[in-house]
Amino acid sequence: xxxxxxxxxxxxxxxxxxxxxxxxxxxxxxxxxxxxxxxxxxxxxxxxxxxxxxxxxxxxxxxxxxxxxxxxxxxxxxxxxxxxxxxxxxxxxxxxxxxxxxxxxxxxxxxxxxxxxxxxxxxxxxxxxxxxxxxxxxxxxxxxxxxxxxxxxxxxxxxxxxxxxxxxxxxxxxxxxxxxxxxxxxxxxxxxxxxxxxxxxxxxxxxxxxxxxxxxxxxxxxxxxxxxxxxxxxxxxxxxxxxxxxxxxxxxxxxxxxxxxxxxxxxxxxxxxxxxxxxxxxxxxxxxxxxxxxxxxxxxxxxxxxxxxxxxxxxxxxxxxxxxxxxxxxxxxxxxxxxxxxxxxxxxxxxxxxxxxxxxxxxxxxxxxxxxxxxxxxxxxxxxxxxxxxxx
Numbered sequence: 001x002x003x004x005x006x007x008x009x010x011x012x013x014x015x016x017x018x019x020x021x022x023x024x025x026x027x028x029x030x031x032x033x034x035x036x037x038x039x040x041x042x043x044x045x046x047x048x049x050x051x052x053x054x055x056x057x058x059x060x061x062x063x064x065x066x067x068x069x070x071x072x073x074x075x076x077x078x079x080x081x082x083x084x085x086x087x088x089x090x091x092x093x094x095x096x097x098x099x100x101x102x103x104x105x106x107x108x109x110x111x112x113x114x115x116x117x118x119x120x121x122x123x124x125x126x127x128x129x130x131x132x133x134x135x136x137x138x139x140x141x142x143x144x145x146x147x148x149x150x151x152x153x154x155x156x157x158x159x160x161x162x163x164x165x166x167x168x169x170x171x172x173x174x175x176x177x178x179x180x181x182x183x184x185x186x187x188x189x190x191x192x193x194x195x196x197x198x199x200x201x202x203x204x205x206x207x208x209x210x211x212x213x214x215x216x217x218x219x220x221x222x223x224x225x226x227x228x229x230x231x232x233x234x235x236x237x238x239x240x241x242x243x244x245x246x247x248x249x250x251x252x253x254x255x256x257x258x259x260x261x262x263x264x265x266x267x268x269x270x271x272x273x274x275x276x277x278x279x280x281x282x283x284x285x286x287x288x289x290x291x292x293x294x295x296x297x298x299x300x301x302x303x304x305x306x307x308x309x310x311x312x313x314x315x316x317x318x319x320x321x322x323x324x325x326x327x328x329x330x331x332x333x334x335x336x337x338x339x340x341x342x343x344x345x346x347x348x349x350x351x352x353x354x355x356x357x358x359x360x361x362x363x364x365x366x367x368x369x370x371x372x373x374x375x376x377x378x379x380x381x382x383x384x385x386x387x388x389x390x391x392x
Contacts, residue, residue, distance in 0.1 A: 025074070028090075032076045032135040035088050035097060040076035040135070042162050046154035047072045048140040049147040049196040050228050050358050051349045052205055053315050054293040056323055058190030060249050060286050061211040061262035063293040065218075066192055067226065068200030071139035071388065073151040077159045080131035087115050089136035102131060107184055114149060117184030118156045121176050127166045134159075143234025144388065145348075145355025149185075150193035153177040171213055174198040188246050207297045211262060218300045224308065224344070226358065227366040229337075229373060230386045231329045233354030241353050245323065249286060252279040261286040278324070285322035289315060305344065308360050312345030313338065325352025329383060333357040336376050340369040356388065 025043070032040045047068040054064035083102040089111065098112050102123065105116040115134065122129050134156070140148040157173050160166065168176065177194030181187045191210050200206045205218045220226070253261050256271055264272065264287040272283045292311050299307040316334050320326040330348050334357055337346030342365030349358040361369055370387040377385045 028074060028076060028135065028137045031088075031090060031137075032078070032133075035135065036078060036086070036133040038078055038133075040078050040133075042077045042079075042159050043074065044077075044155050044158035044162065045072045045074040046151040046158060046197045047200060047202070048151050049193060049200060050226065050356070051192065052226070052358060052360075053296045053311060053347065054192075054289055055315075055319060055348070055350060055352070056245060056249070056325070057262075057286055057289050057293065058192040058208075058210040059188070059246055060253075061260035062286060062290040064190075064192045064208050064210060065205050065293050065296055066196040066200065066208075067205045067220075068196055068202050069140075069146060069228065069388070070202060071146070073136065073138040073140060073148065073155045075137075075152075075155045075159050076135045077163055078133040079163050080133065082131045084131040085115070085119065085134065086132075087112060087134045087136070089138075102129060105184070107186065111152075113185045114152050114180060115156055117180035118153060118160065118176075120184055121179055122157075122160060122166065125176070127168075128164050129160060130164070132160075132163065141230055141386070141388070143354065144230045145350025145352075146228070146230075146388070147193040147197055147350075149181060149187070150177060150189075150197045153180050154194055154197040170198045171195070188243055205297070205300055207293070211260075218297055221300055221303045221305055223303075223305050223363050224360050225363050225366045227337075227343070227361050227370050228349070228356050228358050228388045229333055229370060229377075230356045230388050231327070231333060231354060232384050232386065233327060233329055241325070242351050245282065245325065248279055248282045252283040255279065256283070262290065264290075281322040281324070285318045288318055288322075309345030312347045312358075312360060316347035319348050319352060323352070327352075327354060329377075329381060330354070330357060332380060333373065333377060333385060336373045337369070340365075340372065342366070342369045 048071050049066045050069050051066040058064050086099050088097050105120040107113050119129055140146050142148050154177050174194040178191050181189045195208055196206050208215045249261055261283055272280055292315050296311050326348050334346045337343045337359045342362045344360045346357055346359040349356050374385045
């Protein structure tokens with residue numbers, strides 16, 4: 001597929017504002033003034049994301065097709081004239097005021113590492129950065145598989161870009177965000193999450209070639225709307241299973257004599273089948289998932305709604321069976337979704353081992369179908385699933 005770089009001009013965070021944004025902003029500003037005794041100087045935000053299709057392909061150099069969601073993480077900043085950083089969050093598990101000194105960033109402080117990592121990386125790039133007061137507020141549930149950590153990092157980097165005049169464009173900012181997670185936090189994530197948090201727009205898919213970083217925005221077909229349901233089971237990229245899957249992919253590529261699994265073609269499939277288990281299944285998933293991404297982008301562009309359901313269902317089966325990152329609860333949500341007449345298809349979204357399910361529904365039917373799915377899930381499991389993303 002031929003793609004062209006897109007998205008010229010600055011990102012407009014107002015795209016992601018909910019109807020209650022003004023009230024939320026007011027409450028957030030009041031909170032900042034209560035904690036720090038002064039008004040904030042700069043505000044910034046970044047959306048979460050749902051990956052429509054293309055999981056575990058980004059760190060293999062492949063294709064992804066995520067979309068920004070309405071829920072976002074917002075930050076308020078007040079620059080200081082010293083090297084002290086003070087941070088408070090209403091959203092990430094602690095309302096306590098935390099502090100550190102620029103130049104003294106040390107991993108191991110939980111969610112504060114995403115802020116520490118941002119200043120450490122910026123200073124490492126010789127960007128000017130003095131101290132600041134920072135308040136964080138997020139609408140994105142932690143561990144939901146909707147890129148809450150990437151949204152936090154991108155929002156912080158956006159605010160610091162304005163505060164201190166950093167020249168980074170949106171793609172460069174996303175790459176710094178990825179490095180914050182991989183080099184400072186210690187989560188071996190791919191580039192997809194910070195890219196869509198930095199470049200995505202509501203109501204559109206963002207097709208990304210993660211090797212070249214070329215991207216194109218693709219509007220949702222007129223007859224389709226997204227539905228995202230959180231299972232309530234949190235996941236973490238820094239935990240062992242995600243690392244194992246990544247190392248398995250790297251080992252499979254090495255045995256196949258290619259640089260990354262992105263380089264697989266149909267000519268390699270016999271060799272893939274001959275790989276030791278489970279490497280053969282891991283490689284098979286990445287090859288097939290890349291093809292499904294391209295097919296879904298084409299279906300979006302041509303309005304081929306009938307093609308979407310089979311692609312979603314095949315992707316989930318591959319995530320469940322070949323990549324082995326699903327759970328019984330996630331599988332149940334997918335099953336319940338696929339039983340709904342108004343739902344075209346469903347799949348696990350994100351890294352797996354918990355998180356959320358993404359569905360594509362017929363226009364006007366997502367909310368009703370989602371309410372039934374959540375109720376049936378509770379009746380079957382006692383678990384409290386949550387419908388997160390209303391139609392755009």
